[in-house]
Amino acid sequence: MLDVSTRDIKKGVIISITGDVDLYSSPEVRKVIIDLTDKKTKNILVDLSSVSYMDSSGVATLVEGLQQVGKYGGKLMLFGLEAAVKEVFELSRLDKVFEIYPDEQTALDHLKK
Amino acid sequence: MPQPRPDQVDLAIPSDPRLLKIVRMTIMHLTELAGFGEEEQKSVALAVDEACSNIIKHAYGGATDRPIIIRFQLLDHGLRVLLRDYGRKADLSKIKSRELDDIRPGGLGVHLIRSVMDVVEYDNSLDEGNLLTLEKFLRR
Known part of the structure; x- marks a missing residue:
């Protein structure tokens, strides 16, 4: 099952995702990202190190997030x-x-630049 | 019941996104049996997963209780996957990869399927629903 958690950092928020991101689970990721973009969170860092699978719905969710922060x-x-x-x-x-x-x-490090 | 064939596996699932992982796990094992490396196993799993997602979204409009029948055939030259649905007929003129310069959510599934698979054939001439044939060739 998917687990999505957030952690505040000095300059924004880190979203950590664990599990497979597919048609079933991507709405859960979307909910967290949209919640942050609605609050106009300046920097959103997405930790995908524990995601072994992502389909186009997961990618689409991240594209939507990118467009929102833009x-x-x-x-x-x-x-x-x-x-x-x-x-x-x-x-x-x-x-x-x-x-x-x-x-x-x-x-x-790139955030500091 | 028909006699099973050693080179063929049938999987019937409801059109429920929760069950897509079963399809991916089946693909991972069958592509391994067919002789594909780990990277290709994952790519084929992605392509078939995307095809099932498209059936759920487009043929069945998100309904989770409609049948998806998947037939896997181990071939000398690779793997064939036949995906049968009984939903809305695909408009073949609208099934296309989107322009990749067009950065927007959605529309990537067909592009990913075509990028990974060697054969992608849609048949909407059946009395009901659609048949999608996918093949991946072994590189020897």
Whole structure:
């Protein structure tokens, strides 16, 4: 089953997702992201290190989040993508649209810049 | 009951997204049996999952109690997957990969299926519903 949790950091919020993100579970991820974008959370970092599978509905959810943060000048960054998840972004040619970092520390370092 | 064939597995599930993981797990095992590497196993699982998601969303309009019949055939050259539904007929003129420069949520499923599979054939000429044939070839 999917688990989605959030953790406040100095400059925003980290969303940690554990499990498979598919047609069944992606609405749960969407709910958390939209809740944060409704509050105009400046920086949303999505930890995908415990996601072994993501389908196009999961990708679409993240695209929607990216578009929402763009409306108020926020950022949505991804980190910790497993190879299979990264491939979905590459096949969709969205790997260049998102800011994708190997791990949390690298993502946080880019926030400081 | 018909005699089972050693090179064929049938899976019948309701159109419930909670059950998509069963399809992915079945695919992972069958692609392994067919001789695909781990990366390709995951890619084929993604493609078939996307095809099932499209049936649930488009053929059945989100209904969770309609049948999806999936037939897996182990071939000398790879794996064939036949997906049968009894829902709304697909409009073949509208089944296309979206422009990837068009950044928006949704519409990626068909693109992912076509990117992964070697054969993607839609048949909407049946009396009822649709038949989608997917094949993935082994690279020797």
